Amino acid sequence: MNKKKSPYQTALDDLYQYLSGFVPLTRSEFSQLLPYIEIREFEKKVKILREGEVEAYLNIVARGLVRKYLPFKNQEVIIQLATEGHIVHSEISFHYQLPSESIVETIEPTVLLSISYDSLEQLYERFPKAERLGRLIISDLFIKKDFRYFDQLRKSTRERFLEYIRTHPHMLQRVPQKYIASYLNIKPETFSRLKHLVKQQ
Amino acid sequence: MLDALRQYLSRYVPLSNEEFAFLADKLVIRNFDKKQQLVNVGEVETSLNFIVKGLLRKFFYRDKTEVITQIAREGEIISSSASFLSGTPSPYIVEAIEPATVFSISKKHLEKLYDSSPRIERAGRLILTHLFLQKEEWEQGRIRMDTRERFLHFVQNNPDLLQRVPQKYLASYLNMKPETFSRFKHLLYRRPPAEQHKASQTSLASPASQPPKASQASQSSKASHVSQASRSSKASQESQLSRPSAKSVNPPSGPGKK
Numbered sequence: 001m002n003k004k005k006s007p008y009q010t011a012l013d014d015l016y017q018y019l020s021g022f023v024p025l026t027r028s029e030f031s032q033l034l035p036y037i038e039i040r041e042f043e044k045k046v047k048i049l050r051e052g053e054v055e056a057y058l059n060i061v062a063r064g065l066v067r068k069y070l071p072f073k074n075q076e077v078i079i080q081l082a083t084e085g086h087i088v089h090s091e092i093s094f095h096y097q098l099p100s101e102s103i104v105e106t107i108e109p110t111v112l113l114s115i116s117y118d119s120l121e122q123l124y125e126r127f128p129k130a131e132r133l134g135r136l137i138i139s140d141l142f143i144k145k146d147f148r149y150f151d152q153l154r155k156s157t158r159e160r161f162l163e164y165i166r167t168h169p170h171m172l173q174r175v176p177q178k179y180i181a182s183y184l185n186i187k188p189e190t191f192s193r194l195k196h197l198v199k200q201q
Numbered sequence: 202m203l204d205a206l207r208q209y210l211s212r213y214v215p216l217s218n219e220e221f222a223f224l225a226d227k228l229v230i231r232n233f234d235k236k237q238q239l240v241n242v243g244e245v246e247t248s249l250n251f252i253v254k255g256l257l258r259k260f261f262y263r264d265k266t267e268v269i270t271q272i273a274r275e276g277e278i279i280s281s282s283a284s285f286l287s288g289t290p291s292p293y294i295v296e297a298i299e300p301a302t303v304f305s306i307s308k309k310h311l312e313k314l315y316d317s318s319p320r321i322e323r324a325g326r327l328i329l330t331h332l333f334l335q336k337e338e339w340e341q342g343r344i345r346m347d348t349r350e351r352f353l354h355f356v357q358n359n360p361d362l363l364q365r366v367p368q369k370y371l372a373s374y375l376n377m378k379p380e381t382f383s384r385f386k387h388l389l390y391r392r393p394p395a396e397q398h399k400a401s402q403t404s405l406a407s408p409a410s411q412p413p414k415a416s417q418a419s420q421s422s423k424a425s426h427v428s429q430a431s432r433s434s435k436a437s438q439e440s441q442l443s444r445p446s447a448k449s450v451n452p453p454s455g456p457g458k459k
Contacts, residue, residue: 070344077344092334092341101341124323131319135326139286142333146283149336150292153270154263 007111008039011062014085015113018060022136023129032127036119040112048112049104055093057114061086064110065174069182070102078182081107081175087141107175152185160184161194202230202253205276206304209251213331214324224321227310232302233257239279239295239303246284246291248305252277255301256365259293260373269374272298272366279303282332298366348377352385 005013015037016030039062042048049055051071059066066088068080079102082088093100094117115123123130151160164184165172171180172195181191203225210216216224231248233239233255240246242261250257257279259271270293273279284291285308306314315322346354355375356363362371363386372382 070341072345079340079344091337095330095334128319131322131326132315135315135322135329138326138329138333142329142336143283143287145333145336149340150261150283153268154261154292 007063011039011111011113014062015060018085019133022140023133025129029129033123036115036123038114038116040114042106042110042112044106044109047103047105049090049093049100049102051101051103052099053093054097055090055100055104056116057089057112058087058094058117058120059089059104059112059114061088062111062113064106064112065108066104066106066110066112067179067183068102068104076103076182078179081171081179081183083171083174087137107179157184157186157190158194161186161191162198165195165198202302202304205253206251209276210324213327214320216320216324220318220320223318224314227306227314228304229306230302231305233297233300235297235300237297239297240281240284240291241294242292243290244284245288246281246295247307249278249280249282249285249308249311250295250303250305252279253302253304255297255303256299257295257297257301257303258370258374259295261293267373268376269370272362272370272374274362274365278328278332298370348375348381349385351375352377352382356389 012034016025016027019025019030019033038057040057040059042064044064048059048066061082061084063084066080066082066086067078068082068088068090069076069078071077080086080088088104090100090102090104092098093102097117124134151163155163161184164180177191177195178188181188184191186194203221206225206228207216207221210221210224229248230253231239231250239248239250239257252273252275254275256272256274258269258273259279259281260267260269262268271279279295281291281293281295283289284293288308311325315325342351342354352375355371368382368386369379372379375382
């Protein structure tokens, strides 16, 4: 094989690492999963899922940047900014197979590793380790979500801002400021002001 | 007492008598007095608790103020779940509002169950998924509902808690001032005479007849994939009870969820 890996190979290697972090997985077991996974590519600013559509996929971002948002009163409220290695999809719509209230849209050109609802169900039936993998991944997502919500409740606007730019310095370069402000539930003006303050220091 | 737990689990995965007996064998019954804590801030949560009897709450302190994120009663799970799952110190306190009896299972025992029974592991995955989705619904509610909508949504889905839980707790849970809660409650109870006058503008009830997101959410709960194994009326009922929490402003979790 060529020394320089294709982006897909890199993405699959990353996926293997990700899954192995939850459950010991041999390369051959991993290869049994591959037929269930689709690679999907999107240009930037493309809606992967529209409001009212039923979410057919669970996606892991192999490359690129995706946002999930709720339309509300002519506004968009961002509930997730997903980069490489993150799972992004309309969870409620996917699991209940009902029309989605949220919209999933690319910010950058994006490559997704996707598994459809049906494929995932098949995996749970056929692949003995899937049950444990699924449980541990959902535990992990649960913990992260709980901490995020806890932070939203407990921390001040300023604290949320500072913490975010400390832990996600690259995002300020990659994502329009208004998106980050929306995600952090901070007014764009306030966000600008805080950013200036930090620069001056 | 075990029946309620069995029913709860059967909404996710029907377990055989042997499987359930195996699980029941790992449970501990714990009793708590009113105001007694199950877990405190900074402790690692060691138990997952299923409420057999009583009423409990989960909260944290923002400065000196208590912020309630869950109120749970019989048939529901309460625990500092993220701490339980991650093994990190709990940012929450779990405390009994009324004297309470719970079935508890330790992490060690739960892992044993998962190791020995794929179906119990599946139940675990599906319950977790359900709780995870409730957090998502909660966030959508936080974004889309205003104070009055939160109040109405909660009251419609939890009439029992309105009687049972101290008002200041409910106000905290719904992220509103106690005075605001009190005013809404007043309006609610005065509705019939109010209709005879011209108070319909102030009546809380009229907007309640058309809560768009609420109906969508209940739809989602009813058709819940999670409860497909036995889509009993109980399942949808329970999901409905849990929704308000998902919809209210501050609680990442609430009645019907942990």
